[in-house]
Amino acid sequence: MGGTPVQTPPPGKYEWLVVVPDKPGQQQKRLEVRPQHFAGLKNYIESGQYKTGGALLNSKPESDDDPTKFDFYGSTIVVVAESREEVVGILEKDIYATSGVWDVEKVRDDGALPWLDVMSRRLCEAEQDVVYISVTCH
Numbered sequence: 421m422g423g424t425p426v427q428t429p430p431p432g433k434y435e436w437l438v439v440v441p442d443k444p445g446q447q448q449k450r451l452e453v454r455p456q457h458f459a460g461l462k463n464y465i466e467s468g469q470y471k472t473g474g475a476l477l478n479s480k481p482e483s484d485d486d487p488t489k490f491d492f493y494g495s496t497i498v499v500v501a502e503s504r505e506e507v508v509g510i511l512e513k514d515i516y517a518t519s520g521v522w523d524v525e526k527v528r529d530d531g532a533l534p535w536l537d538v539m540s541r542r543l544c545e546a547e548q549d550v551v552y553i554s555v556t557c558h
Contacts, residue, residue, distance in 0.1 A: 429500045435471060436507050437535035438527060441494035446521045450492055456515040469510070471537075473497035494522065498535060507532045 429435055442450060464470040476493040483489070495516070501507045508528050516522040 433500050433502055435535045435537060436499045436501055436504065436532045438497045438499055438507060438511070438532045439476065439494065440497070440511060440516075440522045440524060440527050440531055441476075442492055442516075442521055443523045447492055449519055450516065450521045451488060453515045453519045453521065454487070460513075460515055464510070469500050471498035471500065498537075499532070504528070504532045 461470060461473075473496055475487075475490065476496050478491040478493045481490050497511075499507050499510060501510065504527075508524060511517055511522065511524050511527060514522065517524050
């Protein structure tokens with residue numbers, strides 16, 4: 421049984437590890453536009469432009485069932501793009517950016533770094549199974 425092959429970015433593209441903080445006081449707005457944010461991710465995920473991502477929290481929640489009780493810091497995403505400028509352009513279209521939740525300017529300065537997923541690539545090269553976990557949002 422083989423694992424799902426790890427895809428490397430196409431020529432001229434690179435994986436970028438993005439940390440985009442929320443602007444202060446935007447927890448309620450984040451929760452309000454969250455469904456639109458998730459809907460907007462679909463095309464990026466299906467095209468392979470978003471490799472992985474999720475919320476960053478300031479503290480460990482008591483339970484992961486109720487996002488209204490999360491203390492959000494922001495988000496992290498692995499984006500496939502040619503440049504930091506392209507990454508910022510993609511983020512600026514997200515509802516979290518257009519509604520004022522994300523502080524995209526912080527990404528423009530230093531919140532996106534080229535990232536090399538050595539662990540997944542080494543596992544793939546060693547012909548070991550790579551397990552992917554799919555999470556269904558309610």
